[in-house]
Amino acid sequence: MRPYFVTAIGTDSGKTLVSALLCRALGAEYWKPIQCGIPADAATIRQLNPQTRVHPEAYFLQLPASPHAAARAEGVQLDARSLQLPATDASLVIEGAGGMLVPLNDREFIIDLVPHFGAEVVLVANLYLGSINHTLLSWQLLQQRGYPVRGIIFNGTPNPESEQIILHHTGYKKLLSIDQHEQLTPHLLEQYAATLRTQLG
Ligand SMILES: Nc1ncnc2c1ncn2[C@@H]1O[C@H](COP(=O)(O)OP(=O)(O)OP(=O)(O)O)[C@@H](O)[C@H]1O
Ligand SMILES: C[C@H](N)[C@H](N)CCCCCC(=O)O
Ligand SMILES: [Mg+2]
Numbered sequence: 001m002r003p004y005f006v007t008a009i010g011t012d013s014g015k016t017l018v019s020a021l022l023c024r025a026l027g028a029e030y031w032k033p034i035q036c037g038i039p040a041d042a043a044t045i046r047q048l049n050p051q052t053r054v055h056p057e058a059y060f061l062q063l064p065a066s067p068h069a070a071a072r073a074e075g076v077q078l079d080a081r082s083l084q085l086p087a088t089d090a091s092l093v094i095e096g097a098g099g100m101l102v103p104l105n106d107r108e109f110i111i112d113l114v115p116h117f118g119a120e121v122v123l124v125a126n127l128y129l130g131s132i133n134h135t136l137l138s139w140q141l142l143q144q145r146g147y148p149v150r151g152i153i154f155n156g157t158p159n160p161e162s163e164q165i166i167l168h169h170t171g172y173k174k175l176l177s178i179d180q181h182e183q184l185t186p187h188l189l190e191q192y193a194a195t196l197r198t199q200l201g
Pocket of ligand 3: 015043095
């Protein structure tokens with residue numbers, strides 16, 4: 001089975017939350033190849049999903065910045081070719097960093113990891129004012145590149161008009177809508193994972 005690559009229309013969009021839900025839904029393992037700054041997303045996954053196997057980062061950079069800048073600050077050269085999938089027979093959920101055109105270096109972007117890993121994209125889209133534009137720009141990039149997209153997950157205060165027009169244009173399968181919550185309780189995580197399991201099944 002192809003790994004899932006969780007990307008989004010920007011940073012702080014809910015990729016780590018969605019990755020936790022996918023791991024729960026599929027009994028999958030988690031990997032964030034490039035971490036910039038702390039707390040590490042891997043630590044959040046361990047907190048949300050103590051049962052999920054978490055693979056160590058290939059690059060753990062200290063600066064909470066774009067990977068190309070965080071790497072430069074440490075004299076590290078990021079290169080997609082240096083990244084190898086963790087050895088496992090299980091399903092794997094790979095989390096990107098920020099949005100799709102976040103640079104790894106002067107040549108490559110985070111989204112270049114999708115074909116490198118032979119992955120299928122899960123796109124996380126928020127529902128703030130302005131997110132229709134950001135989501136459709138992300139869709140156009142994925143279309144241009146011809147990458148496989150398993151579906152879209154909406155995250156944030158419900159906005160059915162935004163969801164409808166995004167689904168109309170993209171034709172993506174809606175896998176889930178996650179509401180904005182005061183607290184993400186284990187019960188909520190389980191409910192969302194169950195819905196996701198049905199949609200992916
Ligand atoms: N639906 C939601 N309800 C409540 N809090 C949320 C929700 N979605 C995300 N958050 C919170 O928003 C913050 C950012 O989410 P998250 O860390 O998943 O973003 P990200 O896309 O993984 O960011 P990065 O690009 O740094 O990896 C976190 O504190 C997370 O718990
Ligand atoms: C540090 C942060 N939480 C993310 N991991 C990286 C976000 C990079 C965003 C770069 C940009 O689009 O300007
Ligand atoms: Mg994250």
